[in-house]
Amino acid sequence: MSVEESTSRPAPRTARGARTRARLLQAAEDVFATVGYPEASIVRITELAGVALGTFYVHFTGKKEIFDEVVLDLSRRVRQAMSEASSAAPDRLQAERDGFRAFFAFTAEHPALYRIIRQAEFVSPEVMRTHYDDICSGYASGLDRAMGAGEIRQLDPMVAAWALMGAGELIGMRWVLWEEGGQIPDPVFEQLMRLIEGALAPTPTDGESR
Amino acid sequence: MSVEESTSRPAPRTARGARTRARLLQAAEDVFATVGYPEASIVRITELAGVALGTFYVHFTGKKEIFDEVVLDLSRRVRQAMSEASSAAPDRLQAERDGFRAFFAFTAEHPALYRIIRQAEFVSPEVMRTHYDDICSGYASGLDRAMGAGEIRQLDPMVAAWALMGAGELIGMRWVLWEEGGQIPDPVFEQLMRLIEGALAPTPTDGESR
């Protein structure tokens, strides 16, 4: 009747256990983001966390399990940052702006997100897929609502969500992750917004009969 | 005075050598795409290629070198497929259609491209960056020309290239790589084209004075 995976460790039962587990997770995030999964050894993670090697196996069954947890955690955090930022917007265009701003800010603050997600394809395809699915369905339902209100043109919200997410992802990689500035240049952001605006804006041809 | 990297092996001097090298490259592409870089051992590659373990080191200095060559090769092939497909188009919109069609077709035929490029971030960041830079600068110069001809609106061609490339990449991942069909569904393709058309189309506001 347990909901837990049979291969995972029981949750910590004491404050000390929880603390150690959290330190291991944080260290793992750093190590995975810095040297990548192949080079990330358990020894490295435990050394950075400041715990003994054997302690790792008290909390996790292996490298893949801790990787999955790190991905899930990052995914949850970026989604929350984006939805929080865009929820207060008065209209769809502003929601797009706020959501993307939050995404780029998160990327700047947590480069680990990109670097780790991109490795997940092989380490843990399911968890990677879940991450993108979760982001995009949230995005798509926002578009759907705006479409109902006539704010944007009629289109398949899922396709639009994946396409726009992809645009943001590569722009973020190029101008946030690969530049030391850490913040997206305003002109780049504005250009991206123009593109998105153009892609979503209702057009005269929308109402055509044939 | 040599142009070669000091760490790379000399090119094969006989037909047999060239054949063996090619088999190793093909095997490496398969192994990297199937099990990922971390799990890809030289033993596995040589076994799939049908050569002895030691033979590998006759042709490559190590795992990273053969990985780089595989990435470079895939990158060159996809760029050629895309530019060939779009070069004959009469206008920009058709060039977009043809280029993206070619990209999705290549993805369907060589899933290795995605799977391998995504791992390159850590294995070989320079080579990954080169791949995206090369694709996007080709794309951007096409947009630049169309902009000069007034076919599309005034915008930063680099930002547009990276954004549209990203849109194509995620759409390809979701509907080509992750679906067994292997071919992008027509409605999805058409939706993507509508978005791109909207993003690039000249708008009345383009000519405004302020």
Next chain:
DNA sequence: ACGAAACATGAATCACCTTTCATGTTTGGC
């Protein structure tokens, strides 16, 4: 403040992988 369960430790084990090298085989220019 007691004691049982939870937690932490790190040396030792085990499995696997990279790389080398001495030796044998094939190739292709002459």
Next chain:
DNA sequence: GCCAAACATGAAAGGTGATTCATGTTTCGT
């Protein structure tokens, strides 16, 4: 057809890192 260079081989050396476990320490409910 000869032979020097190129190529292929696989056993073995040398590492590295994942995982286990017997033992010691801390926590926390009572």
